[in-house]
Amino acid sequence: MKARIAGTGMYVPPKVVSNFDLEKIMDTTDEWIRQRSGIETRHHVEGQGTADLAYEATLKALADAKCEAKDLDLIILATLSADHMFPGSSALLQAKLGLETTPSMDLRAQCSGFLYSLNVAKAFIESGVYKRILVVGSETHSPVLDFTTRGRDVAVLFGDGAGAVVVEAADDKSSSSVGNIIIHSQGQFADRLWIERPGTQGGTWLTETHLAEGKQYPYMEGRYVFKHAIERLQEVVKEILEKENLKLDDIDHFLFHQANIRINEKVAELMKIPLEKCPSNIQKYGNCSAASIPMLLDETVRSGRVKRGDKLLLAAFGAGFTWAAGVVQF
Template sequence: MTQLRKAKIAGTGMYVPPKVVTNKDLEAVMDTSDEWIKQRSGIEQRHHVEGIGTSDLAFEAAKNAMTAANVSAEDIDLILLATLSPDHQFPGSSAVLQAKLGLSTTPSMDIKCQCSGFIYGLNVGKLFVESGQYNRVLVVGAEAHSPVLDFSTEGRDVTVLFGDGAGAAIIEASDDDSQIMHCSLHSQGEFANRLWIERPGTAGGEWLTEAHKAERQHFPYMEGRYVFKHAVTRLSEVIHETLEKNDLTLADIDHFLFHQANLRINEKVAAMLEIPEEKCHNNIMRYGNCSAASIPMLLDECVRQEKVKKGDIILMAAFGAGFTWAGSVIKW
């Protein structure tokens, strides 16, 4: 039986739109405060789009990743775009990104696994490269949340948490010890309505009515405490599972990159597992929750700041709507 080749991340990139929205800015449009937001989430500011959408953010992040990997768009065999905030209901934003990259018939696919989307995409890309079907895969996590947020006091619990941005990675065959190792993926749809945007949608045979709008079903809804509790539990579980599947221990990991949903979730998980503070990286204070983009953005920052060195072992873990959760180990 032919042995599968290994897949690695050859380059990373990120992009956030230039508009910065601070907690003080939000104080001007809703009943909230800088102190309340920081205490609850650790967030100090976030970036919001102006006149552009998800595929535009993805395009910029992809260009940066390709530069880092020293490849061109023509070298890409497959595009995977993880997002919960597509440019349009259809077609998928991956196809829009493909056109913006100037490609002709390169296959593209959207992955809608919310905050776990990048790790899901990483696993899909890894399998394609390992199998030999494709030599190089572009995986992007991109989100433009701000156009669908409710900037009123009634919507503040969700709105203060989210930002816009994109992160990307180039996956290709590895000729050394660098590799994407086992990924652990999970979902639990019975809790879908604890964190969602209910409308527009086809459930019940109706798309979006005035009654739906009156009930605020077209704005994001989150049952915060419930999500927090499940996130802490599932992140801890998937970290242990991912370590076990890769025959590693917590002490073997050089860098922990958790999804940037809430700094307090990450702090609690790290404390429960007794992970040293210097091994846990966070950037939520500057960008807020960028859903599928959070982990690749954080990875790119760590790489460009030279925190990650050749041979380092990185563990990534995410939890999000669906519920979905996932973990992955990378040897850099």
């Protein structure tokens, strides 16, 4: 039994925020943002949450897979920006889909969350436990960003959006399949990219001191994360190619997590991957964390750039640190 991606979908909220819009509220410039990240615009929610975005992306993925919500055996939602501390956004999504007792769960692996979730779906399907699983990456970053000069290094990078895939069982003769997926984490670097508060560490949740120090906003050691991302992405790409007994030339498209175009360009340069094999949409959407890879997959499929039968390599690096890579015969 194999697992295959039967359908894809994505959604971003209507509001577009340009670099020029950010110039008006913080000390930054369009040139500065584009030179360092490649980002020109991003989308921000207005009155929507993570489950709302996930719902819209899910409807498109279900339609593409030619199935209905009632056909799903399991929902896995990857996010670092849940609607509530609990319950998980997957439960809210399940209710929005009109389902009664279909199991659902959130998975928190930050920017690597989609690949972690796809790996879980693949294992459930190949073991025969489930036949059809919805995997969603959905993020609403904008409500928790610091849109002042203090927070500009992070605030300019992130956008809101969702991407979804329907993963279903296929027989061993199927030309479409989810191949091996390799996942890693290294928690010793957790505080290099995180939102420290609110949280239970140290026996406190959120104090006036935390608020005054901006602990409720994302913090990133940019250069450190940049360096590690380039190193780990190269390593995991090589690792998955070896696992699959493939060469770089065997891959039709490299779908890298859309965190920073400079990271992906450097990885491609060092590994001698032609840039034309590395589609990108970070220019329009910014970093959508767990949603970025399924969003990119959906866009490249719907544009005709990725076709059935193409061999894809998906790779991500994010907070935790976490990183992952997988091969998909689309």
